[in-house]
Amino acid sequence: MTDGTMHRVRRVPVAPLLWCALALGACGDGDRTPSASDATGADAYAGFCDQVRPTVDAFIADADARSPAPADPRYGGTVVVGAIADILGGMGALHATDFVANQHHMFVNLMTLVRYDESYEPAPWLAESWEIAPDSSSITFHLRDDVYWHDGERTDAYDVAFTYARATDPETQYPNPAFFDYYGSGEGAVEIPDSFTVRIAMQPHAEPMDVWRTFAIMPEHLLGDVPGPDLRTHPFANECPVGNGPFVAVEHRPQESWTFRANPAFPAALGGRPFVDRYVYRVIPDQSTLLTELLTGAVHLYVQARADQASAIEQSEATRLRVAQGREFVFVGWNTRRPQLADPRVRRALAMAIDRAAIVENLTHGHARPAEASVPPFHFAFDETAGEAVRHDPDAARALLAAAGWEDRDGDGVRENAEGVPLALTLSYNAGNQTRADISQVMQAQLAEVGVALTPESVGYAALMPRVLDPESRDFDAFFLNWAHEFRVDDSDLFHSERLEGPYQFTGIQDPELDRLIDTLRVITDREQAAGTWRSYQRRIAELQPFMFLYFPERLSGLRAGLQGVEIDTRGEWVSIGRWYLEPEARQ
Amino acid sequence: MTRHALGRLFWAGVLALGIATLVFAVLHLAPGDPAHLMTTPGMRAETVAALRARFGFDDPLPVQYGRWLAALARGDLGMSLQQGRPVAAVLGAALPHTLLLSGLALVVAFGGGIVLGVVQAVRHRGLLDRGLGALSLVFYSMPAFWLALMLVLVFAYGADVWGWPIRFPAAGARAVDADLMGPWERVLDRAWHLVLPVTALALVLMAGISRHVRASVLEVMHEDYVRTARAKGLPERAVVVRHALRNGLMPVITLAGLYLPLLFSGAVLVEEIFAYPGMGRVFVAAIGTRDFPVILASALLFSGLVLLGNLVADLLYAVADPRVRHGRSAP
Numbered sequence: 001m002t003d004g005t006m007h008r009v010r011r012v013p014v015a016p017l018l019w020c021a022l023a024l025g026a027c028g029d030g031d032r033t034p035s036a037s038d039a040t041g042a043d044a045y046a047g048f049c050d051q052v053r054p055t056v057d058a059f060i061a062d063a064d065a066r067s068p069a070p071a072d073p074r075y076g077g078t079v080v081v082g083a084i085a086d087i088l089g090g091m092g093a094l095h096a097t098d099f100v101a102n103q104h105h106m107f108v109n110l111m112t113l114v115r116y117d118e119s120y121e122p123a124p125w126l127a128e129s130w131e132i133a134p135d136s137s138s139i140t141f142h143l144r145d146d147v148y149w150h151d152g153e154r155t156d157a158y159d160v161a162f163t164y165a166r167a168t169d170p171e172t173q174y175p176n177p178a179f180f181d182y183y184g185s186g187e188g189a190v191e192i193p194d195s196f197t198v199r200i201a202m203q204p205h206a207e208p209m210d211v212w213r214t215f216a217i218m219p220e221h222l223l224g225d226v227p228g229p230d231l232r233t234h235p236f237a238n239e240c241p242v243g244n245g246p247f248v249a250v251e252h253r254p255q256e257s258w259t260f261r262a263n264p265a266f267p268a269a270l271g272g273r274p275f276v277d278r279y280v281y282r283v284i285p286d287q288s289t290l291l292t293e294l295l296t297g298a299v300h301l302y303v304q305a306r307a308d309q310a311s312a313i314e315q316s317e318a319t320r321l322r323v324a325q326g327r328e329f330v331f332v333g334w335n336t337r338r339p340q341l342a343d344p345r346v347r348r349a350l351a352m353a354i355d356r357a358a359i360v361e362n363l364t365h366g367h368a369r370p371a372e373a374s375v376p377p378f379h380f381a382f383d384e385t386a387g388e389a390v391r392h393d394p395d396a397a398r399a400l401l402a403a404a405g406w407e408d409r410d411g412d413g414v415r416e417n418a419e420g421v422p423l424a425l426t427l428s429y430n431a432g433n434q435t436r437a438d439i440s441q442v443m444q445a446q447l448a449e450v451g452v453a454l455t456p457e458s459v460g461y462a463a464l465m466p467r468v469l470d471p472e473s474r475d476f477d478a479f480f481l482n483w484a485h486e487f488r489v490d491d492s493d494l495f496h497s498e499r500l501e502g503p504y505q506f507t508g509i510q511d512p513e514l515d516r517l518i519d520t521l522r523v524i525t526d527r528e529q530a531a532g533t534w535r536s537y538q539r540r541i542a543e544l545q546p547f548m549f550l551y552f553p554e555r556l557s558g559l560r561a562g563l564q565g566v567e568i569d570t571r572g573e574w575v576s577i578g579r580w581y582l583e584p585e586a587r588q
Numbered sequence: 589m590t591r592h593a594l595g596r597l598f599w600a601g602v603l604a605l606g607i608a609t610l611v612f613a614v615l616h617l618a619p620g621d622p623a624h625l626m627t628t629p630g631m632r633a634e635t636v637a638a639l640r641a642r643f644g645f646d647d648p649l650p651v652q653y654g655r656w657l658a659a660l661a662r663g664d665l666g667m668s669l670q671q672g673r674p675v676a677a678v679l680g681a682a683l684p685h686t687l688l689l690s691g692l693a694l695v696v697a698f699g700g701g702i703v704l705g706v707v708q709a710v711r712h713r714g715l716l717d718r719g720l721g722a723l724s725l726v727f728y729s730m731p732a733f734w735l736a737l738m739l740v741l742v743f744a745y746g747a748d749v750w751g752w753p754i755r756f757p758a759a760g761a762r763a764v765d766a767d768l769m770g771p772w773e774r775v776l777d778r779a780w781h782l783v784l785p786v787t788a789l790a791l792v793l794m795a796g797i798s799r800h801v802r803a804s805v806l807e808v809m810h811e812d813y814v815r816t817a818r819a820k821g822l823p824e825r826a827v828v829v830r831h832a833l834r835n836g837l838m839p840v841i842t843l844a845g846l847y848l849p850l851l852f853s854g855a856v857l858v859e860e861i862f863a864y865p866g867m868g869r870v871f872v873a874a875i876g877t878r879d880f881p882v883i884l885a886s887a888l889l890f891s892g893l894v895l896l897g898n899l900v901a902d903l904l905y906a907v908a909d910p911r912v913r914h915g916r917s918a919p
Contacts, residue, residue: 078765173639229642238672239673259764259767282759282764283863288737293759295745295748296758461876462877
């Protein structure tokens, strides 16, 4: 009911307000400097970006004027890469752990001392040469003298020494301290004979160059006074990185994009100025949308496409699918502390009961390779016959379980041991991973046929990790996980008994023979000499089955047909970014 | 009324803090902590322990809560564990995007919903009323995220495949070379990128609003004062717009307060699908990585905005209806 009062209708000027909102949204460029302090004193670095940006702009503008893009049709354009997540840790090479971040350190904005070529052999990069002392007590790098930070300072041995010192300082909380297990630390570990020579103390060990492939050098003149713990939150990482690589960071819009531009001062001997003018890394979390952007040309390269999207990419005339062997393997880890899983015969029987080849073919759309051990196919000593003894054979699995004392004593279809403990296990996997959910169900059915009761359990990733990682409270029978290797394979953290109290000795396996093999493989420097030991190691792992190895997944990428020069392999997706170029019709 | 509004504002702040406290408790009681998500295979146990100590994960819960409250009192929302930047910067970058998206969606939803509802009421039981009614039921039943995917399929992918002259971007808040555009070009570019996400949010809301408006206007169209207005010889348009509409829109003001939280929650999925860099994506990413400071600040912000929205709705109701202003009961 109303009181009958008539009122003038008040008009709200919606349209002007709308345009103002859009204008404000368009003009606002997000936050560029920290606005809150924290325990680490981020306020202290509030002016860092305002200081460095003009210097970078001036140096690059000058280099552009001195070395303009050649008159080659390959030069020009903006290449856009789409991925589902932001570059975690940004260009903070001393804290970022993500594989995508790592590739941007190695190939895009920063530089490492060496890089691997197509044969995965070390090749010059920031270091134009190196030598290892005859007794392997040190490694000496001779740096190029024509590499400049993007603010014009020359990259030299002091930058290498600074980055190394920070990485080996526990205060920094460098995520991969194991990289330097065989290198010196502290006073005297690093010598600088001259500005472009650095010598680092080391002990003999296998594959010594691998760490220098991934270890990106940071600028000492900009970060030398920053305490190690502060590097994680310093604006250098996520707001205004100053690198020395082929691309200069222009802008980072968190959760949205990174924009880089070509570095005109990049040494010609290392490829020179990149062909593309700009490179934009776009964050598109929904993979259906990301596929749409690739198919419609808004994105030129879609990294880590899902296996079920491969056919859509292949069927489109405008796109191509690239498949590369990854460096990770997917496995089921058994908790050998459980009575049901303590006997390796039981673990071997479980592996033999599962048709892993069929799982790979049907549930990964054929984009994976069955795994028998932890050594990946790209490894020089990969032995594809290592797991012959545990190939799919349900009858042999039943016999092995019986021999281990597990029989169905009460006729319920589930085996028990002599004490009446049923062979019933829970397999935990991270919620939201449909592939693992599907594999769990297949495993449940196939293990039921040999008298093992398996119950799949979906658990949130953040809840699953403490149960798996925390040595104080490991609470699982079996879990799904994937593990990524560097090119240097060292499974100490996973299987060595000295790491039992560590977070990654999930399974609790203790085997003196395995320990001996791992210890030997860590220090053999000659590959020919190591090959036999690697074969023994893979067979021992297959025999002990601390993990049921499932597959090595392939990394799938979708490319627009107009994007050329892209090499994608086990080294990564960005390995040849300096040589990517866009055909004129593909330029946005 | 000013005292009343200030009082409501005060209690809204208290309630928002209470909600954030509840979120704090639930977060810390739930399994998993950020330290595990910040570890790598190469980290030693002592490094992980140092990380936990540095961020205070091992402190007793009351100590962590007290520290958080004290920082909040200083206006310090802490540092994002995942992004390594101040939380204020994280939210400050994302919030304008969400407010723009949600604000535009609200304007479109209410504007369109009111117009459609009035048209349906005026054309009661006619073909237009039945047609629009059926259409509103379809969209009302549709989840916003599904509509978002269909819009991408048709107006981004389909438009490209079928060679339509107009194709909307499927993702992002701006073009990749927006920083090279002039100011007005950037405004238009932002507007262009907002078309699909705003449509996804607004259409579903508009359907519900139009149904409410239709029912409400129909009710007041039979009132005595409307009959009086017609009897005075006023044109039908004036009868509807100047007499029926204002009273018919009373429930819509309440709807505005109710729909505000829906927009933020609905926007989470829409932002994910359109890769729109708003609060929804920040919140989802923070939950997945147990980025406690961001989760807590977002909870505080969301609850504050919702409570503020409800307060604004109540105040607008008082402005529109003198009976509420003067303490008499409304119908």
